[in-house]
Amino acid sequence: MTLIKILEIVAILVGAFSGFIEARSKKMDVVGIFTVAFITAFGGGTLRDILLDRRPLFWVNHQEYAILIFLLALVAAPAIRTLRKLISEKLIVFADALGLGLFSIVGVSQALEAGMPLFIASMMGVITGIFGGVLRDIICNEIPMVLRDGKPYAICSFAGCWMYLLMQKAGVPPDFSLWSSALVISVFRMVTWAKGVKIE
Numbered sequence: 001m002t003l004i005k006i007l008e009i010v011a012i013l014v015g016a017f018s019g020f021i022e023a024r025s026k027k028m029d030v031v032g033i034f035t036v037a038f039i040t041a042f043g044g045g046t047l048r049d050i051l052l053d054r055r056p057l058f059w060v061n062h063q064e065y066a067i068l069i070f071l072l073a074l075v076a077a078p079a080i081r082t083l084r085k086l087i088s089e090k091l092i093v094f095a096d097a098l099g100l101g102l103f104s105i106v107g108v109s110q111a112l113e114a115g116m117p118l119f120i121a122s123m124m125g126v127i128t129g130i131f132g133g134v135l136r137d138i139i140c141n142e143i144p145m146v147l148r149d150g151k152p153y154a155i156c157s158f159a160g161c162w163m164y165l166l167m168q169k170a171g172v173p174p175d176f177s178l179w180s181s182a183l184v185i186s187v188f189r190m191v192t193w194a195k196g197v198k199i200e
Contacts, residue, residue: 003175004109007182008045008058009065011102015041015132016069018095020076026140034073036139041069043132048107048124052114093193096133101186104129104157105178108164118165125161126154129185152192152199160185 019040023033042059049057059065107128111121130153134144146153164181168174191197 003178004106007102007178008106011099011106012041012065012069014095014099014102016072018092018099018133019136020073021092021095022136022140024077030073030077033076034070036136037073037076038066038069039139040132040136041065043135044103044107044128044130045132047131048110048128051124051127052111052116054110054114094190097186097189097193099132100129100153100157100189101160101182101184103132104161104185105164105182108161109178112165112168122158122161122165125164126157129157130154152197153189155199156185156188156192159188 016037019037020033022040023036026032028036042065045058049055104125108121108125111124112118116124130146134146137144160181163184164177167177167181
């Protein structure tokens, strides 16, 4: 299994977790929980694959991803109901930040592998990182967080994607580039949230 696949699987799990939490907060049933988790986990990657003209879509090519989300959804409702008091806003933001970092770097690396120009590759990374959360918020009848709170959510992704691209151009080992860039995005997102940084 390649490092990209490992990052992708971890990102899917983190994305699904944030979908579970959001769906439960809206008092959805198990079908709603699965739907929101599925869209959150696969939305950004699906749009990326469509724009890159990659077929089959990554989750179609790896049905085990969808099966995993389905099985987790079956236990998510009672588990989250039991653990609800232990799940703080900080934990939710942390999961969101981790997913942003992992998805963004998976997206930019795959776009680069597909021969996209650097700027387009960076935008593919941002799309992969944020679009699942955008769809999650729309399904949950909210204005997408990335469009309403003024925090540099997409900017964190964009900056980390360019860090990865520049490191690749500089000949930095791929594994280090992937992990360090994803970490920078996640940390950048957490710091801006903790400090209340906003771009008006």
